[in-house]
Amino acid sequence: MRSLYLRIYLTVVATLALFALVSGWLLQQHLEQERARFEGNARERASAWAELLQRSLPGADAPREDQAAALREWSSKLRLPLALEDGDGMRIGASESFLRREADPSLPAVRPPPIRLADGRSLYMMRPLGARPGGPGAAPALLPPWLTHAVPDGLGLIVLLVLLFGAVAVGAWPVVRRLTRRLEALKQGVEAFGAGNLQRRVAEDGHDEVAALGASFNQAAARIEALLRSHQSLLANASHELRSPLARLKMAVSMVEEAPAPQRETLRHEIDANIAELDALVEEVLLASRLDAAVSLDRREPVELLAIAAEEASRVEAGVRGDDLRVEGDERLLRRALRNLLENARRYGGAEVEVEVARCGNRVEARISDRGPGVPDSFRERIFEPFFRLPGHAEREGGVGLGLALVRQIAERHGGSVRCEPREGGGSRFTLALPASA
Secondary structure (H helix, E strand, O other): HHHHHHHHHHHHHHHHHHHHHHHHHHHHHHHHHHHHHHHHHHHHHHHHHHHHHHHHOOOOOOOOHHHHHHHHHHHHHHHHHHEOOOOOOOEEEEEHHHHHHHHOOOOOOOOOOEEEEEOOOOOEEEEOOEEEEOEEEEEEOOOOHHHHHHOOOOHHHHHHHHHHHHHHHHHHHHHHHHHHHHHHHHHHHHHHHHOOOOOOOOOOOOOOOHHHHHHHHHHHHHHHHHHHHHHHHHHHHHHHHHHHHHHHHHHHHHHHHHOOHHHHHHHHHHHHHHHHHHHHHHHHHHHHHHHHOOOOOOOOOEEEHHHHHHHHHHHOOOOOOOOOOEEEEOHHHHHHHHHHHHHHHHHHHHHOEEEEEEEEEEEEEEEOOOOOOOOHHHOOOOHHHOOOOOOOEEEEEHHOOOOOEEEHHHHHOOOEEEEEEOOOOOOOOEEEEEEOOO
């Protein structure tokens, strides 16, 4: 993870450096073009002003005081620092702004190039204060005032880019580090979960992709934990339930050879019954395990609920009524759910078993009613738990306690539910509710 955040950070810094270099090169090219254009315009203006001044100033034979006064007057009109020398290089006069510029120690002591007049005199013109290459007049400085005189003019752009680069590089570090720190926490959570800590979850802070990844991991971890717990419970209960029929089967097999002829047939029936019970238990355990592992149904198709209810009801001689309604789902699993409910009603509810199929809002309900002793209020939810049986029922009616648990699993995989209610007049009513077909 350390190399990850370094790679991210170095990528940001390298991109920033490349951007700064390209931007600096483009800006430098632009400034060079502006400087060349400015210098060209300045030369043109200087030539025009020199021609104007040559025509306007007194001649070289005029008194020097008159020439100096005229020069100062034109310097004030043009707002240009001006100086004038004769053919021997002696100064005739200079404007106050020119003299101040010459005496200012903060300005470089660079003498402007002379403009030769036709009469042999030399005219000097200084650039107005604030005028910089890049445009006429005063141009804004690239650097703050405290840096204006600290670096040469050619290094101003480089200093600005270095400052910008440093500021962004420093600011990018905590952002990149925070992102990768969350990835490190996610990595630690995954490792702890993989090491066996099934209760381990990771933080879901924020609303970005890392938070979404953390939420997805937590959902998967909860699903895996529930699945493992369910399988552990299923295995423990199944191993317990297997002992009784195996013990009875072992005893019957050991007795069948020595038993008298009339008892052998009874023992063979006992053996067949125990084998059938074992077969049913294994089948239901496998189906429960398969339903636990499945996130969604393997197949969905329109199912005529009343038709399969009538077919299954005929096996236990139950009455059927209702509407011809359809649901979407796996016909084999729905048939198994109805069969378990009908067999449960026949086993515990006596001879009077009825099936009704009806619509209730946007759901289709299959109601299986019986006239048995009913289910106490405290057990109406627990009877849907794997291997749970009402006290005393296991000894009388048998069963392995997985039938109703499978019904609930099948209903939930179809987006439905199952519930147990008391029936008016005595008995119980089990309602399997499923989403109606569109």
